[in-house]
Amino acid sequence: MRIDKVIFAPARGAFFYDDQAAIRAGREMDGVAYLGEPLTPGFKRVREPSRALGIGLVLEDGAVVWGDMVSVQYSGAAGRDPVFDPEKIEAVCRERLLPRLIGMEAAAGPENCAFAFAHEGEARLPLAIEYGASQALLRAAAHARRVTVAEVVAEAMGLPAPSEPVPIFAQSGDDRRNAVDTMILKGVDVLPHGLINSAEKFGPDGATFIDYVRWVAARTRALGEPGYTPVLHFDVYGWIGLGHSTEPRAVAEFIARLAEDIPDHTLHIECPVDYGSRQATIENYAAIVETLDTLTDRARVVADEHCNTLADIEAFIAARAAHVIQVKTPDVGDLMDTARAIRAAREAGIGAYCGGTSAETDHSARACVHVALAARASMMLAKPGMGVNEGLTIVGNEQARALAEIAARAG
Structure with missing residues (x-):
């Protein structure tokens, strides 16, 4: 079962992107918001609604499996990628990722992740792209094999299927x-x-x-x-x-x-x-x-x-x-x-x-x-x-x- 097409959908994150440097510098809270100017490049305000971008893989059988590309609350801090910009992320996906995804055998899953994110001789993809696309690729493998994502990952790690919950x-x-x-x-x-x-x-x-x-x-x-x-x-x-x-x-x-x-x-x-x-x-x-x-x-x-x-x-x-x-x-x-x-x-x-x-x-x-x-x-x-x-x-x-x-x- 191959990947026929890739689609995108706007998504909402569940909280905010916060400028950690500005908060540490003492920006005053006003209700849920923070007052004052941001300090970290890429932030327009100290606190911004978190945005995400869904990436959907359309499979040969018509099923669509999704992953969500998103960043962390304190983006741009402590060596992290900049605050998430859906428009820029989609543009990078279309230029660098889609040509690798179309035609992939969905069942491969983890191997597809390794191929899709290889970056010899060029900059690594934004980590948000890896994050969302890997969700979709692992779900595609699970769908093709008729198992859970947990079983796909465990098999790739040489481990038996899990049987106990995680605290x-x-x-x-x-x-x-x-x-x-x-x-x-x-x-x-x-x-x-x-x-x-x-x-x-x-x-x-x-x-x-x-x-x-x-x-x-x-x-x-x-x-x-x-x-x-x-x-x-x-x-x-x-x-x-x-x-x-x-x-x-x-x-x-x-x-x-x-x-x-x-x-x-x-x-x-x-x-x-x-x-x-x-x-x-x-x-x-x-x-x-x-x-x-x-x-x-x-x-x-x-x-x-x-x-x-x-x-x-x-x-x-x-x-x-x-x-x-x-x-x-x-x-x-x-x-x-x-x-x-x-x-x-x-x-x-x-x-x-x-x-x-x-x-x-x-x-x-x-x-x-x-x-x-x-x-x-x-x-x-x-x-x-x-x-x-x-x-x-x-x-x-x-x-x-x-x-x-x-x-x-x-x-």
Whole structure:
């Protein structure tokens, strides 16, 4: 079954594209919007609606399989691709990608991704294109073979079809208290992210953040079922460095003291410091990890900024510069590279968090579920959007359906 035609459709992301540099510089919020001028090239405003572009592969049997090309919330930051522009992305697709896609044998799937995205002698395609087109190519293979995308990816990785769900991680956005209640009542495995992305949310020397962590732990005891002790995962967007210290020992000691305050939980701290480059981040995170391991066994550093592509992730793994790697799917590009990144982390004894962004779409989130299942991620993000219920529903239900379908075929 071959690919006969490629079509495009405008799509909406579930949240916003935000200028991280402007927010860190203190741009004031006005309701949901931010006031003032953007700082990152490509942004027209500090906060813009996230846009996506669907790419549809029309197959010989008339079926159309889709993928969504989209970028991350903090586009253009920490070495990431610029903010998403659907018109420019479609033009690049028509010039460079479509000639490779037309006539492909759909069942090949992962091999088609490798061929479509090869870039010897020319610039790599924008990662958003790899991301959306790989979703469509893997779905085409699943359709042609009459299996799930998870089975297509697992076979390509030399793994058996998955049989167990991946723990789900929910994020709160700015509704950081009501959202926590929702997560606890729904028994989420990992929570709450917290969106600690400003001086106000971090507080003087972290006081506001520390109080919030203690409140979340107390709330799990107040509302949770007996024995409910989820992993508590907070993304601080570099604010331990900005509001406390960038010195690795001081960062490790801050995190260890915080872990002591919540003895019933494992603590994840994502992006404690932004050191400005990949190499500086790797060197300093490796030092933080080494020191933290001497202080506590209940706290983990999660790498995010400057850990974007498969090559970045492999460099972090080689240096053991994190306890957990966020494989931020739109930043990685080709979903087969996400699978490879998850496998590399797990083989190294490092947690593999199949992440992504609130800015992407329901369709891309469902595709990521299959890759997380196939590659055996440690956890995956409930996405898209900043609403807890929506992301949990989309990701959780897709997992359940995929596993039920695989189990039915197995016997």
